[in-house]
Amino acid sequence: xxxxxxxxxxxxxxxxxxxxxxxxxxxxxxxxxxxxxxxxxxxxxxxxxxxxxxxxxxxxxxxxxxxxxxxxxxxxxxxxxxxxxxxxxxxxxxxxxxxxxxxxxxxxxxxxxxxxxxxxxxxxxxxxxxxxxxxxxxxxxxxxxxxxxxxxxxxxxxxxxxxxxxxxxxxxxxxxxxxxxxxxxxxxxxxxxxxxxx
Numbered sequence: 743x744x745x746x747x748x749x750x751x752x753x754x755x756x757x758x759x760x761x762x763x764x765x766x767x768x769x770x771x772x773x774x775x776x777x778x779x780x781x782x783x784x785x786x787x788x789x790x791x792x793x794x795x796x797x798x799x800x801x802x803x804x805x806x807x808x809x810x811x812x813x814x815x816x817x818x819x820x821x822x823x824x825x826x827x828x829x830x831x832x833x834x835x836x837x838x839x840x841x842x843x844x845x846x847x848x849x850x851x852x853x854x855x856x857x858x859x860x861x862x863x864x865x866x867x868x869x870x871x872x873x874x875x876x877x878x879x880x881x882x883x884x885x886x887x888x889x890x891x892x893x894x895x896x897x898x899x900x901x902x903x904x905x906x907x908x909x910x911x912x913x914x915x916x917x918x919x920x921x922x923x924x925x926x927x928x929x930x931x932x933x934x935x936x937x938x939x940x
Contacts, residue, residue, distance in 0.1 A: 824884030
């Protein structure tokens with residue numbers, strides 16, 4: 743009797759088995775042979791589940807982002823202030839707890855910029871929309887609670903994009919010395935403008 747393989751789970755298992763080597767070494771020197779050895783499968787099996795090594799990075803990011811979203815949603819539900827929620831939302835870009843995902847995300851961004859395919863673009867678009875709507879909801883709740891002025895919502899896209907923009911600048915230049923301080927100072931300054939004064 744043939745063994746039935748859960749292909750979705752097998753794909754996840756192969757990808758996650760490579761998470762540490764991609765985090766530590768990136769994908770530049772990674773080969774399908776190394777991936778197969780790390781996953782404990784044959785090279786042919788890798789090609790049954792992935793188009794190339796970039797596709798493995800895509801799968802890892804997909805898995806880890808979904809796991810992280812569950813954790814962050816719970817954490818945000820335990821924070822009262824809109825300003826602190828916005829700060830927490832940006833923690834991904836500098837917190838130690840997200841260092842592994844952030845490292846793999848950098849690989850994913852590099853792949854997306856240098857050789858994007860439709861699936862990656864769609865994934866990035868869906869992530870952007872999901873996270874942006876989440877961020878916008880945080881601001882709307884702050885408006886509804888009377889913490890921030892209603893015009894604050896028009897700043898949502900700029901505030902949302904600033905965190906990622908500062909992150910990219912911090913990893914690609916020497917211009918930002920401490921990303922956490924920069925993002926927190928930025929958020930504090932914005933909230934000085936948008937908080938309802940009581």
